[in-house]
Amino acid sequence: MHSNGLFLKDVAGFLGSYYTGLAIMNAVAALVLWKRKHRVGDAILWSCVAGALMILASLAMSGSPTWVPHLPEWLRKLVNTLSGPVNYTAGTTLLFVGAFVFRKFFVKPMVAWTVFNAALLLMGLAMADENFASIVMKPDNVPIVGLVFLLAFFTWVATKQAVENDERIAQGLPPLEKENDEKVLVWPDLVYTELICMVGVAAFLLAWALLLPAPLEEPASSVKTPNPSKAPWYFLGLQEMLVYFDPWYAGVALPSMVVFGLMAMPYLDFNKKGNGYYSINERKFAYLTWQFGFLELWITLIILGTFLRGPNWNFFGPFEYWSPYKVEVLNNVDLPQMFWVNLLNRPLPRVASDAPWYAQVGTILLREAPGLLIMAAYLFLLPPLLAVTVFRKYFAKMGFVRYLVMINLMLLMLSLPLKMVLRWTLNLKYLISIPEFSLNF
Amino acid sequence: MAIGETIRNSQIWKSIFRHPMPLDRRNRIVVMLTNFFLHLHPVSIKKQGIALSFTWCMGGVTFFLFLVETVTGVLLMFYYRPTLEWAYNDILALRDVTSLGVLRELHRWGAHAMVITTWLHMYRVFLTGSYKPPREFNWVIGVILLLLTLLLSFTGYLLPWDQLAIWAITVGSNMARASPLLGYEGPGQQLLTIGGIDMITDGSDARFGLLGARFVGEETLNRFYVLHCIAIPLAVALLLAIHFWRVRKDGGISGPL
Numbered sequence: 001m002h003s004n005g006l007f008l009k010d011v012a013g014f015l016g017s018y019y020t021g022l023a024i025m026n027a028v029a030a031l032v033l034w035k036r037k038h039r040v041g042d043a044i045l046w047s048c049v050a051g052a053l054m055i056l057a058s059l060a061m062s063g064s065p066t067w068v069p070h071l072p073e074w075l076r077k078l079v080n081t082l083s084g085p086v087n088y089t090a091g092t093t094l095l096f097v098g099a100f101v102f103r104k105f106f107v108k109p110m111v112a113w114t115v116f117n118a119a120l121l122l123m124g125l126a127m128a129d130e131n132f133a134s135i136v137m138k139p140d141n142v143p144i145v146g147l148v149f150l151l152a153f154f155t156w157v158a159t160k161q162a163v164e165n166d167e168r169i170a171q172g173l174p175p176l177e178k179e180n181d182e183k184v185l186v187w188p189d190l191v192y193t194e195l196i197c198m199v200g201v202a203a204f205l206l207a208w209a210l211l212l213p214a215p216l217e218e219p220a221s222s223v224k225t226p227n228p229s230k231a232p233w234y235f236l237g238l239q240e241m242l243v244y245f246d247p248w249y250a251g252v253a254l255p256s257m258v259v260f261g262l263m264a265m266p267y268l269d270f271n272k273k274g275n276g277y278y279s280i281n282e283r284k285f286a287y288l289t290w291q292f293g294f295l296e297l298w299i300t301l302i303i304l305g306t307f308l309r310g311p312n313w314n315f316f317g318p319f320e321y322w323s324p325y326k327v328e329v330l331n332n333v334d335l336p337q338m339f340w341v342n343l344l345n346r347p348l349p350r351v352a353s354d355a356p357w358y359a360q361v362g363t364i365l366l367r368e369a370p371g372l373l374i375m376a377a378y379l380f381l382l383p384p385l386l387a388v389t390v391f392r393k394y395f396a397k398m399g400f401v402r403y404l405v406m407i408n409l410m411l412l413m414l415s416l417p418l419k420m421v422l423r424w425t426l427n428l429k430y431l432i433s434i435p436e437f438s439l440n441f
Numbered sequence: 442m443a444i445g446e447t448i449r450n451s452q453i454w455k456s457i458f459r460h461p462m463p464l465d466r467r468n469r470i471v472v473m474l475t476n477f478f479l480h481l482h483p484v485s486i487k488k489q490g491i492a493l494s495f496t497w498c499m500g501g502v503t504f505f506l507f508l509v510e511t512v513t514g515v516l517l518m519f520y521y522r523p524t525l526e527w528a529y530n531d532i533l534a535l536r537d538v539t540s541l542g543v544l545r546e547l548h549r550w551g552a553h554a555m556v557i558t559t560w561l562h563m564y565r566v567f568l569t570g571s572y573k574p575p576r577e578f579n580w581v582i583g584v585i586l587l588l589l590t591l592l593l594s595f596t597g598y599l600l601p602w603d604q605l606a607i608w609a610i611t612v613g614s615n616m617a618r619a620s621p622l623l624g625y626e627g628p629g630q631q632l633l634t635i636g637g638i639d640m641i642t643d644g645s646d647a648r649f650g651l652l653g654a655r656f657v658g659e660e661t662l663n664r665f666y667v668l669h670c671i672a673i674p675l676a677v678a679l680l681l682a683i684h685f686w687r688v689r690k691d692g693g694i695s696g697p698l
Contacts, residue, residue: 140605143553147560154497154561158568161494178697180489186482187469190491197498198505205509205554209546216536219529220607222656231613232598234556234591239612248627251616262584266577274570276695278495283570290567438619439628 007130012063018124019057022117026050029113042110049117056124070128071319080317085243086424088308092300096291103280107160119152129319135307139215144233144306151299161278175277227311227324236305237298243313244419246430246440254412258293261409268406270397293413332429339370364434371432375441383407481685483693490694495569499562504681506555510593513548514670516541521600523666525659528602552594559590571695579687582680589677596669599662607657610665614657617648624648 027050034043059067099106106112123145126132136145165175218224231239241250274283308315310322333342340348351363365372387395387403395403422428432441448454449462463472473484489495520539521531535542563583566572572580599610618624622633623646630641643655653660688694 140553143550143557147557150557150561151564154564157494157497158565162568175697177489177495180492181487181696183485184488184491185466185469185473185485187463187472187479189488190482190486191479193491193493193498194501197501201502201505201554202509205506205547205551208550209543212546212550213536214546214549215603215605216532216601217604220602220604222607222658224604226604226608229608229612232595232609233553234594235613238616247616247619248621248624252620252624252627259584259588262587263581266572266574266580269573272573275573275698276569276571277697278569287568294564434628437628437631438626 007133008065008068008128009063011127011133012061012068015060015068015124015127016057018127019053019060022120022124023050023053023057026053026117046113060124060128068128069125071125076129076319080320083308083317084315085304085420088304089300089420093296096295100288100291103159104163107156107163112156112160116152119149126318131319131321135318135322139212140233141306142212144303147299148303151295155295158278159280162280165277165279166281169279169282175279177277228309228313230305230309233302233306236309237301240301240305240309241416244416244423248438249441254416257409257412261413264405264409268398268402268409270402289410297413297416332423332427334430334433335371335374335428336367336433338426338428340367360436364436368432368434371430371441374431379408379411382411481689483689486693487696489696496694497561497565499558499565503555503558503562506551506558507677507681509551510548510555511674513544513551514674516544517548518670523600523662525602525662528600528662532601532603548597552597556590556594559587563587569695576687576691576695579684579691582684582687586677586680586684589673589680593669593673593677596665596673599657599665600669602662610661611657614648614651617651618643618646620647 026046030043030046030050033039033046056069059069062068106115127136135141161176165177168175230236238251238255241254244250245254269283269286271283271286273279274286280287307318310316310320311324311326312328314326314328316322316326336348340346349363349367351359355363383404386407391403391407394406398406419428422431430440432439434440459475460471461468463469470484473479473482517535520535522528532545535545566580566583595610595613599606619627621627622629623641624630625639625641625643625646625648627641627646630639630646633640643649649655651664652658653664
């Protein structure tokens, strides 16, 4: 970005309080470790971290380019060059798979605390970059940063208990929640918890409202289209899907299916185990399907759509300036073109516009035959095939109708990552492209 | 006699609160049964059902945020007029002139927070398998509440009538234009033609129904205002009542059998 040299001075106060906040957080952690857990070694370690953070805080306060802690220029450039939709998606997927496979390691409080601190430190270092800060600190984007950390925290809380319960169940013990089933009176135990929560949330909201002004841009003008034009942040996952699908599918059909699928979920999940306590091993299939849909296909796409999509919906690295002049090569090809022209070396089937309707329809069907056949195989051949192989036990337990609903929802959900991969590997634009009926898929 | 005791023994106090102070076990039970606001709760509950590590208190926080949105929203309605002439200027005044302008920040950040807490609540309910029988239908109601929460936030997004607002709503509502059969750019709308006349045009399709016009304009502002302040909150309030009632009737907070 064309810096006016004042940026670091502007954020010095914020970064200083940010690092101070982190230092206090670690000092409190050290105090808890020392007084409550009597782990002196760990307490000393985290006090040292707190001390180091205080040094960072004072450096950040200086507001001078040499002293403010920041990521080196070459690293930022490298991150920008490496980032793109493919690496981003592959990277996040790898991250989730890694976190899941090694969950027993990551749920250890000390490990989780280290990862948490590392993430916050990285965030602080990145914030000293003007381009990064200008996107992340946009008032309406602040909640998403909060969402990321909240989700990480609560995923940890849940996974920790699930891992513990899974170990207990493996030993033939009941889940932890069962140990705690003595009854207490709602007044005072629950009523007071609720009151404290309410006061806490109210205080938090008030502080947020006083510190961060709500955005208000220029008055609305229907002739001045901003670039990029973005939907509210919670719909940006859907807007990101528009890269791969037409609006009728990405904006209407698929979201409707998501809502329908969520509603259908309790009727499809026939597994009686894992009801009322945290567990992963007892319901692995449901767990993985949900986490893939929620964390990978919903949350990471929102983050991509918010933080990494700039003018003309082009992809920008986290430290890249959002230039409206960035040009991306668009060489996507429809499947009929690939099949008839590139593979068979002949023109697309065509028909005169005054031909009878059946000739028109026949020509369209012939032209789109490759895509239609693939879709037919995907939607009609795959379900019975899976029913007798991978999902044989499921099919037997679920019965025909439930299985049919479940498998179709799964296939529709998977249509998104599959289309992404096809786009990245084959530059495929549409499998089926019938402009005559505005039907592209 | 202490002043507190005098007040508590007065006829006025006793007429308002149908129970003595909940200081002993008996009265702690009585208070739950005789107080309108508390009778939503059971009298006693399993310890794990109120553990913060189990519930994250997310459902409660979401409901609290709904109340915050209601109160701040009603107050904002005193200041805000949903017309092209005034909408933007009223928000500008809330920012620069009105002493209680922070209400708008509370309302906007509360709305964002409510979307997030709704997701976290659903996340918790999924991870504890609490949507399983006998709570299937309450999960379905929850999904509808999620949808309504997003719609509340979406309709409210337009009201400041600035560039951010109208273009976000334009991008969002353009999707409706592509609805299969019902959007004038959607697949299959060509089939809905009677005697050579298109039934689905930009003046009769799904997006027109949503916006009340061919583009985001004054009709849309009015439509979204009414949806945002009256229609959707009423629907949410009704569904919330059923949601809470079902929590009790389906056996309270879930737990291992």
